Amino acid sequence: MGAKVAVIYYSATGNVHALASAVAEGAESAGAEVRLRRVPELAPDTAIDANPAWRAHVSATPHVEVATLDDLRWADAYAFGSPTRYGNVAAQLKQFIDTTGSLWSAGALSNKPATAFASAGNLQGGNESTLLALYNTFYHWGAFIVPPGYTDPAVYAAHGNPYGTAHPGVEGVPSEATLGAARYQGRRLASVAARLLASAELTAVA
DSSP, rough: OOOEEEEOOOSSHHHHHHHHHHHHHHHTTOEEEEEEEOOOOOSSSHHHHHHHHHHHHHHOTTTBBBBOOOHHHOEEEEEEEEEEEEEEHHHHHHHHTTTHHHHHHHHTTTTTTEEEEEEESSSTHHHHHHHHHHHHHHHHOOEEEOOTTTTTTHHTTTTSSSOOOOOEGGGGGGOOHHHOOOHHHHHHHHHHHHHHHHHHHHHHHH
């Protein structure tokens, strides 16, 4: 059976949006039903307008639905994406995560596979620590973390990050190799989620 995957992200200038779209494509290619969702922008217009690329991305993506807690209830698996902010998760995504307490306390976020992806300005700009910070959230949720590892050539072609697809913004927009790694990460997440669902169904029948 196909899994339901929520791809939830924050993107300022569009790089994480591109990764999120690729993760969603990969999950769909594995038979998953996908909700691609952005979290609300919290920065003031003065900050956004000071960076033309930021304003251009905000103006170009109003069609992407805003994430809600219902998306988390609905999903069998999660993929979270964030730009790096001093080696940590962007405030916009963190604010959304901080609203999930009611779902967490009800156990609605546990026993679901989850993965993460990120983008930093520089090659060594904190992508791995941002991914690990997102995984800290998943530990508290009781989720099953599904990193890409070194399980496919696509990972090696995109800088070889086993924690999750990570884009260095200094290279410009994500390369086809990086998007390929993100698609693979989405396929892997959806496949693992489908196997867990199938196993749960067999256990229920038994």
